[in-house]
Amino acid sequence: MSAPKIVTHYWAKPIPDRQFDWSAVTDNYEGGDGYEERGGPIGYGRTEAEAINDLMLQLEGVTR
Numbered sequence: 001m002s003a004p005k006i007v008t009h010y011w012a013k014p015i016p017d018r019q020f021d022w023s024a025v026t027d028n029y030e031g032g033d034g035y036e037e038r039g040g041p042i043g044y045g046r047t048e049a050e051a052i053n054d055l056m057l058q059l060e061g062v063t064r
Helices: 048-059
Strands: 006-012 022-026 041-043
Touching: 006 048, 022 048, 041 048
Parallel strands: none
Antiparallel strands: 006 022, 022 041
């Protein structure tokens, strides 16, 4: 079985704070907000790389 792929999305919200513009999830993400029982973790960041890093830390069980 292969590792899940990471899917990123860019959405510049209509607020000045840019820390949530990028999001990253695994390709088996099923929806929900945050770490839902069926959804899984969502990584966020100002850049695509930050969002992926945030997701990877969550998948490894590291808290901020």
